[in-house]
Amino acid sequence: MNAIDPRMIHRKLVFRIFLMGLALSIIVGAGVWQMEKNKIGQDILWDAKNGFKDFNRQIRTLLNTPGILNPDRIHQHLVLEMAGQRENQSGQFVSMGIYTLGGELLTLVTDDTYENRDLVREKAGQLDDKIQTYKTMKFGVIHIDDTPHMQIISPLSNDLGELAAYGETFFAVFPETLNHIRRKAIKLSGAAVLIVMLTTGLLYPMVVTLLNRVSSLSAKLFESNLEMLKVLGSAVAKRDSDTDLHNYRVTIISVKLAENLNLPKPKIQRLIKGAFLHDVGKIGIEDDILHKPGRLSEEEFTVMKNHVPYGMDIVGKAEWIKEATDIVGYHHEKYDGSGYDHGLKGDEIPEIARIFAIADVFDALTSRRPYKEPFSFKKTMEIIIAGRGSHFDPVHVDAFEKIALTLFETYSKKEDDALKTELADLLKEYFYC
């Protein structure tokens, strides 16, 4: 887990809330638009349906003898009906046709005042015996010159309630009705979008307040984790050599080498944790072996090797430092397989452990210890290069050779505080998003 950068989270939050508000607005706006269109569509249907029923009532008496319908009388009636039709709210009938029970077109009247009458005539009166398939009133919408026309087809009954003929009408929707639909739908959709945006805007400060609290807690948790890393590293350093400097330097040197090898950030994060805690298992090694000034006997060295499994055991107990395992468990492996604790060779050894091994040996050789003076840079590099392919990964040694002198000049004599500051900068760079 890295520390959360509140500014970055804030930017992400603003962007996501904006996207969410926009998506919601589009969904709600489109939904309202569709609902309003459907509602007004139902109003138009209601107008057309009632108009047709009214029309059926008006000609019912003329249909009392279904076998011998009088086309002229019905035609005259339809002409009168067309001329005096009740003005509907949403449109008007522009065509009325009557079919016999046999499906023959008896008469067709279109509104001569209607501008699209010719186009309507092309569509009307074309049903013939197909009309007989209409057992109840049916509706369809046909667009003529971009204007929706409701086609209504229905059986017609006479005064006796008998099926006496079939009727087909075209009901043209007024342009004003269409404009009204559009205006109303736009207004309602706009209102819906505004409400969603306002709600999102009102929620934003609340989310930011909560986020700030979470960021603050997260930062504290992260600081605690870093403190744990430092405390553990420092505890073992105090037991081993009375100083934290070795931990600081090997961490910085390892990171510099890893950067030179272009390792990705997550690997360098693991490298930092591992470098800090590489010898944490020495806490479990008894003083007379850990602090023995001279060379360890074979038995003593066997005991000393236990710091690796001890360390694995320690770092395995906490989630945040588990990532140190690669270095804690494998920093004494050698490239040719002669190291401990697992005898791994080559690429079997975790990459960051191979990198760390060079930094660890380099710093040990160039540092003053109770039992030795610091080696010169030249002698140290001779030893490192001699270990190329046996102790160390040859590719890593080649990369190290290019930066070793700069590292030596920069860090071998650097004071405690300066190293601390540089390490703090590294932690900031790699653990704060």
Ligand SMILES: [Fe+2]
């Ligand atoms: Fe070690």
